Amino acid sequence: MTTRPDANSAGTYLDALTAATNRLDRAAINRFAELLFAAWEADRQVLVFGNGGSALTASHHVCDFVKTAAVDGQRRLRAISLVDNTGLLTAIANDIAYEDTFTYALKSYAKSGDLAVAISCSGTSPNVVRACQWAKDNKLAVVALTGFDGGTIKPLADVHINVPSENYGVIEDLHMSIGHAAAQGLKDRVSGDRVPSVRVLV
Numbered sequence: 001m002t003t004r005p006d007a008n009s010a011g012t013y014l015d016a017l018t019a020a021t022n023r024l025d026r027a028a029i030n031r032f033a034e035l036l037f038a039a040w041e042a043d044r045q046v047l048v049f050g051n052g053g054s055a056l057t058a059s060h061h062v063c064d065f066v067k068t069a070a071v072d073g074q075r076r077l078r079a080i081s082l083v084d085n086t087g088l089l090t091a092i093a094n095d096i097a098y099e100d101t102f103t104y105a106l107k108s109y110a111k112s113g114d115l116a117v118a119i120s121c122s123g124t125s126p127n128v129v130r131a132c133q134w135a136k137d138n139k140l141a142v143v144a145l146t147g148f149d150g151g152t153i154k155p156l157a158d159v160h161i162n163v164p165s166e167n168y169g170v171i172e173d174l175h176m177s178i179g180h181a182a183a184q185g186l187k188d189r190v191s192g193d194r195v196p197s198v199r200v201l202v
Contacts, residue, residue, distance in 0.1 A: 013169065020165040020174055028161045029178055032143050033185025035159060036065065036077065039115045040190060046079035047110055049102045049131060050119030053172045055083040057119050060176060064183035071190045080109065102131035112139040121171045123151020132156040145178060147171030
């Protein structure tokens with residue numbers, strides 16, 4: 001029986017996924033959960049955004065932050081995805097500039113002390129970078145999830161969580177896992193299972 005050249009492609013991919021998982025900064029992921037909890041405590045908004053596959057990851061994160069992390073008898077986190085209003089997103093891109101899609105939305109919804117969560121595999125998408133810069137300039141806390149070398153949003157983030165890979169699938173898979181871990185960490189904190197030691201949103 002002849003083995004096809006691509007017969008081990010699944011194993012190669014999963015090995016790469018495992019290697020990148022083992023190199024994740026777990027303390028940074030816990031810090032992400034603490035920022036979410038701080039936003040919840042102060043009744044601040046969490047605004048999540050990204051392009052392409054990262055846009056879908058942003059929507060998934062918000063679903064988990066609002067529903068999966070919900071605790072009976074406690075108010076829920078006010079998290080929104082900036083990619084979910086297709087009409088607004090395309091109007092900004094068409095009538096103004098695609099680079100302004102997330103900045104325009106942040107200007108509409110965000111206030112000082114809110115939390116911006118940027119998801120970008122490359123870390124260089126102009127609309128994501130511009131939004132992170134605006135968030136930083138307007139006193140929002142910024143969490144950035146990236147791959148590759150972190151790109152140009154790395155220095156703009158209060159918490160930078162990098163997936164050390166150049167494989168977009170691996171990066172996107174682990175961005176999803178980071179969101180799940182942060183959501184479950186948020187739920188634990190809201191439930192009183194752990195009292196975080198850090199408060200950053202005022």
